[in-house]
Amino acid sequence: MMPRAFALLCGAGFLGRLGYEMVRSPVTALFARHLGAPTALIGLLVAAVTITGIVVKLPAGSLADLFGFKRLILAGLVVKATAPFLYLAVASWPVLLLVRLYHGLSTALYAPAASALVAARYPGERGKRLGIYGAAENAGVVLGPVPGALMLAHGGFDLAFLLAGAIGIAALLAISPLPRDAPTNRSKPVWRDAMAGIRQIAGDRQIRLVSLIEGTLYAGVGTLQAYLPLYALSVGIPVASIGVLSAGQAAVSVAGRPLLGGLADRIGRRPPIVAGVVLAAGTLAAVPHMAGFWPLLALGTVFGLGTALVTPATTATVGDLTRDGAFGAAMGVFGSLWDVGHAGGPLLAGLLIGALGYGPAFAIVGAAMVGALAVFLAFSREHGSQV
Numbered sequence: 001m002m003p004r005a006f007a008l009l010c011g012a013g014f015l016g017r018l019g020y021e022m023v024r025s026p027v028t029a030l031f032a033r034h035l036g037a038p039t040a041l042i043g044l045l046v047a048a049v050t051i052t053g054i055v056v057k058l059p060a061g062s063l064a065d066l067f068g069f070k071r072l073i074l075a076g077l078v079v080k081a082t083a084p085f086l087y088l089a090v091a092s093w094p095v096l097l098l099v100r101l102y103h104g105l106s107t108a109l110y111a112p113a114a115s116a117l118v119a120a121r122y123p124g125e126r127g128k129r130l131g132i133y134g135a136a137e138n139a140g141v142v143l144g145p146v147p148g149a150l151m152l153a154h155g156g157f158d159l160a161f162l163l164a165g166a167i168g169i170a171a172l173l174a175i176s177p178l179p180r181d182a183p184t185n186r187s188k189p190v191w192r193d194a195m196a197g198i199r200q201i202a203g204d205r206q207i208r209l210v211s212l213i214e215g216t217l218y219a220g221v222g223t224l225q226a227y228l229p230l231y232a233l234s235v236g237i238p239v240a241s242i243g244v245l246s247a248g249q250a251a252v253s254v255a256g257r258p259l260l261g262g263l264a265d266r267i268g269r270r271p272p273i274v275a276g277v278v279l280a281a282g283t284l285a286a287v288p289h290m291a292g293f294w295p296l297l298a299l300g301t302v303f304g305l306g307t308a309l310v311t312p313a314t315t316a317t318v319g320d321l322t323r324d325g326a327f328g329a330a331m332g333v334f335g336s337l338w339d340v341g342h343a344g345g346p347l348l349a350g351l352l353i354g355a356l357g358y359g360p361a362f363a364i365v366g367a368a369m370v371g372a373l374a375v376f377l378a379f380s381r382e383h384g385s386q387v
Contacts, residue, residue, distance in 0.1 A: 022070060039350065046226035047345075060113065126319045207318060252308055276309030288359040325365025
């Protein structure tokens with residue numbers, strides 16, 4: 001991939017995530033409460049975009065192998081550009097659920113194709129390049145909640161949705177000059193690529209273990225995205241400051257992912273995974289025991305460091321294990337399993353918060369992350385370009 005094409009991909013990833021995260025956190029949780037959604041269902045409404053990913057990412061990855069990466073990237077960005085405007089017509093939480101499911105198509109179509117494109121074009125420095133691309137996307141993740149909360153505090157929900165839509169349109173325009181890539185598996189039917197990806201997951205214990213780690217990590221990410229804004233509001237933190245808290249959990253990822261992705265290339269995949277999961281699980285469990293803005297912000301940044309350690313290493317491991325060049329199918333399968341955790345975390349947390357409160361709920365999700373790490377350590381073997 002030429003440097004200009006890689007820069008275009010990173011720029012579109014940044015803009016797409018910026019608009020997407022403006023809506024995800026803290027706006028969706030607070031909008032759902034405004035519409036009268038029960039607390040136990042707010043996690044569902046925040047996670048609905050991820051539920052779409054569980055279903056769509058596998059066939060989307062296979063379609064990227066068949067028709068080329070750019071077409072799937074464009075399709076995802078069309079959804080990013082149109083979905084925010086639909087929120088303007090929402091008047092009840094069941095309708096909000098439908099809009100959230102549609103909005104989820106954006107990353108479900110875009111993410112496997114973009115990750116697969118990077119993995120396929122940079123086999124010798126896969127961890128580093130995936131880390132750089134992840135940092136570009138996560139710059140949008142970091143910044144998105146801040147303008148979202150500011151628009152909400154000073155202009156209301158409609159202004160936040162309009163700005164998110166304008167940013168989505170900018171992302172679509174940014175990707176247009178990306179050169180069209182040649183399809184990699186045009187001679188094979190879509191269903192055959194999809195089934196090959198499923199067989200790869202079912203038959204390769206290492207990919208299943210890596211997916212387990214990423215899924216449980218993102219159960220914690222999703223829990224914070226859905227319920228940190230509501231917890232912060234309950235302890236008296238202003239709405240504008242809640243946007244900074246939501247951004248804090250991803251801030252360290254922006255600086256850390258390129259460096260830590262390269263570290264995984266040099267020392268192997270397992271050490272960053274272990275360190276990252278331990279950091280993320282510990283900080284997640286500690287969140288409900290803090291009530292001030294600065295302690296919560298500090299915990300969020302440490303949690304972000306944990307994700308910066310884990311995700312480049314797990315994604316690169318899937319690239320290492322991919323056979324026959326089916327990077328789209330492999331990333332689609334990995335993304336679907338990852339999204340099971342990202343969606344399931346908020347759903348579980350909502351039920352637990354309703355029954356037990358924030359402290360036990362966050363501790364249980366953190367314990368699940370540690371349990372997954374124990375399984376990973378017991379049954380996995382090391383992978384990586386330098387191992």
